[in-house]
Amino acid sequence: MTQRKHGDVILDVKDISLSFGGVNALTGVSFDVCEHEIRAIIGPNGAGKSSMLNCINGVYHPQQGTITFRGKTFSNMNSRQVAEMGIARTFQNLALFKGMSVVDNIMTGRNLQMRSNLFLQALRIGPAQREETQQRQFVEHIIDFLEIQPYRKTPVGRMPYGLQKRVDLGRALAMEPQVLLLDEPMAGMNVEEKQDMSRFILDVNDEFGTTIVLIEHDMSVVMDLSDRVVVLDYGKKIGDGTPGEVRANPDVISAYLGTSH
Numbered sequence: 001m002t003q004r005k006h007g008d009v010i011l012d013v014k015d016i017s018l019s020f021g022g023v024n025a026l027t028g029v030s031f032d033v034c035e036h037e038i039r040a041i042i043g044p045n046g047a048g049k050s051s052m053l054n055c056i057n058g059v060y061h062p063q064q065g066t067i068t069f070r071g072k073t074f075s076n077m078n079s080r081q082v083a084e085m086g087i088a089r090t091f092q093n094l095a096l097f098k099g100m101s102v103v104d105n106i107m108t109g110r111n112l113q114m115r116s117n118l119f120l121q122a123l124r125i126g127p128a129q130r131e132e133t134q135q136r137q138f139v140e141h142i143i144d145f146l147e148i149q150p151y152r153k154t155p156v157g158r159m160p161y162g163l164q165k166r167v168d169l170g171r172a173l174a175m176e177p178q179v180l181l182l183d184e185p186m187a188g189m190n191v192e193e194k195q196d197m198s199r200f201i202l203d204v205n206d207e208f209g210t211t212i213v214l215i216e217h218d219m220s221v222v223m224d225l226s227d228r229v230v231v232l233d234y235g236k237k238i239g240d241g242t243p244g245e246v247r248a249n250p251d252v253i254s255a256y257l258g259t260s261h
Contacts, residue, residue, distance in 0.1 A: 005034030010211055016053055016065035021078030025051040029237050031230040038205055038212045044255065045234035049215045050092065053181050057089045058082040088177035090168045092184045098157030102167050106142055106157050107176025110135040142144055142170045147201060151242045169200065179211045180204065186218050194218065198225060223247065
């Protein structure tokens with residue numbers, strides 16, 4: 001894989017601890033993400049990977065530690081506030097409106113960009129109509145980029161699972177994020193669908209310049225896509241480095257990769 005040129009640290013996670021009723025989901029986890037990087041978070045089930053993404057995008061508020069985005073440390077922010085800062089998220093379980101078309105699902109990602117009030121948007125008059133036309137042009141660009149033009153008007157619930165995942169990625173891209181959090185984007189996919197999604201992730205990183213934080217169980221995907229990998233086990237960080245360094249780490253081999261690898 002060609003080495004990508006990275007910028008400065010855009011996201012800095014320091015000493016994050018999170019617990020639920022005395023059960024520790026994360027304990028003192030620290031790592032950083034550089035601009036234009038693809039940064040993977042791996043670990044066994046229950047390692048705390050999704051909990052970490054939930055802390056970054058404001059779903060959970062950790063009891064300890066700080067998260068700094070572009071030099072600004074934030075705490076107790078909700079998901080919308082984090083999105084407004086420039087961090088978007090896809091979900092392991094698809095967060096799509098199954099009865100709505102592809103176009104309308106991706107349009108929901110443009111809500112943060114809309115300046116007209118809801119009343120004018122509903123009436124589609126004056127500035128609101130012009131604004132919606134502009135937003136739809138942006139959405140059409142994403143649809144072309146993700147190669148889902150034939151499904152533009154199709155209700156998402158009628159589409160194959162792999163294409164629904166692509167629509168979920170499109171909805172997140174519509175927010176024009178600086179950092180995109182991907183929670184198991186390959187889950188449930190066949191080999192061909194995984195290859196397609198891997199290509200789109202690389203293209204998003206390259207063409208949009210989007211920094212990506214990726215949770216994924218498929219180790220071949222992680223090793224092929226990632227610039228650096230952080231490894232969690234029972235809520236603690238046990239490894240951090242390039243794919244090669246992580247692959248050779250005895251703690252990671254013991255906890256996650258297993259002897260079969």
